[in-house]
Amino acid sequence: MSGAGQSAVRRALSALRHDPLAVTGSVVLVLLIVVGVAGSWLAPSGVNEVDVDRMLQPPSWSHPFGTDELGRDVLSRVLIAARVSLQVGAVSVGIALAVGVPLGLLSGYYRGWLDNILMRCMDVLFAFPVLLLAVAIVAVLGPGLLTAMIAIGVVYTPIFARVTRAGVLSVREQVFVRAAVSVGASDLRIMRRHVLPNIAAPLIVQTSLSLAFAILSEAALSFLGLGVQPPDPAWGRMLYDGRGFVTEAWWLGVFPGAAIFLTVLAFNLVGDALRDVLDPRQLTVSEARRSTG
């Protein structure tokens, strides 16, 4: 099986292999996923195992990341919190994709009043500072992991709607879309079979970058006490809890902070590399348009 679709993916993968940054990012992501899935097995001790004899211990062989103010093993908590971060990223970006992409498709394809209404709604969402909007949503729905994910999903929906709409606007003018209309294809079929596959590249890039920002937003929400509730571990929450001990127990903040940093960096590296690799395809689309005369 060869094909523009598949060969583009293959080309992208082989180009990524030669990009050391992308390889690094991918390796970190794979490790992260392994940790997210198997974190509770990898963790040397239970996530809420309180040990009052070993409070605020600096990193040592028995506790490589030290212990917190309740004597809990920071390494175990960091590992187990990876699942929360990945879950938040996947679910919130999933929500944003599931809502934003169809809205962008409808907007860009039908234009007119529908486009105006949808995009003005998106503008309103877009105009709010991300955290403020998320805080407002959490305030309404009550704090917790699920509401944090919904809030972040809502916040990122306009981005996907806009990216999708921009892609649709250029693809819908292509001759092959007119050709599909000319053989009698329905609007739904045209959007699904012809428009969506041709705007996949920018969406993939946006997805990987948004995953990073979603994880960051969750950390911020948890830091503000609006996300994951104690005693469940979350990187942002751990940062918050550790802030009171910055001078005497630096490891409380440094390790969860480093985890956030590495995760966001990895998603960004992969996202940037994907953008570089996938963008030439966008060029071919505009070339195709230029040659239609």
Place this chain on the structure above:
Amino acid sequence: MNAPDVVAELDDLRVWFPTPAGVVRAVDGVSLRVRRGETLGLVGESGSGKSTTGLALLRLVDPTSGRVHVAGQDVTRWSRRRLRGLRRRVAMVFQDPQASLDPRHPVGASIAEPLVVHRLTDGGAARRKRVGELLDMVGLRREVAERHPHELSGGQRQRVGIARALAGEPDLVVLDEPIASLDLSVQAQIMNLLRGLQRDLGLTYLFIAHDLAAVEHMSDRVAVMYLGRIVESGTPAQIWREPAHPYTAALLSAVPVADPRVERQRRRIILSGDIPSPIDPPSGCRFRTRCPQAREDCADVDPVLAEVDPGHDAACLYAGEAVRAMRTETAG
């Protein structure tokens, strides 16, 4: 109203596009009929409205006024949804085969699209079989179905475009400059293919081209467009032997002749200037600004298509006369 042998008909069609610079009158009062089994050649420069006319026939652009009839039905005001059923009856081959095929799909999927959309085949096996037959018809190997457009040559891609157009067994195929973007050597092959398919399948063509030479051997009737209007129509023989409109005569004089003796004596009528803007067409006769024979009243009277011979119409106040005058002048 429609004779049974008329496959499609345009009646005083106007297609105007609003633009920031003003209203572009791309098509401004065109009437034509395509009869079953014939090829109607539609010729004109860029900007003459010939492609828009073709698109309007498929209702791919919305008419501003006038009527579009297909298969005896007035489809002028049909909704997009209702039109979908009609799409099987009228197919289109586009100028640029590269752009008209979705780069993401193997060409077999593009050819099969009408079959899927109109549920013409039962199941994947029947569909693949039909796609294979269509590839045979256009002279491509069946394995080509698995290829993507970028893996094919321009000529092969246009064959795919033709196969897709034929998949629904249409009553009318609109060919929008089907060879204009192909290499010279491939143009003849595609022309032969189109002619062969018409003979074997009894197809009806609306053949859009920008020069008369392209449609001469292919067409039963020819209509010449200028600035959104048909200025002359007739059989190729009538138009070649006795062009009645100065514009047609000028177009014809630009066609080189293969015989060097004739070619040496060929009198070229050079038109001055470019085609005027369709936003603000000249008053009276639209061609008068470039017509070597323009008279005073050409600015006041907008000439309508009138019969000069049976089956031969021209829209010129001095039809015939002007052309004879032009020929005498350039001969001197």
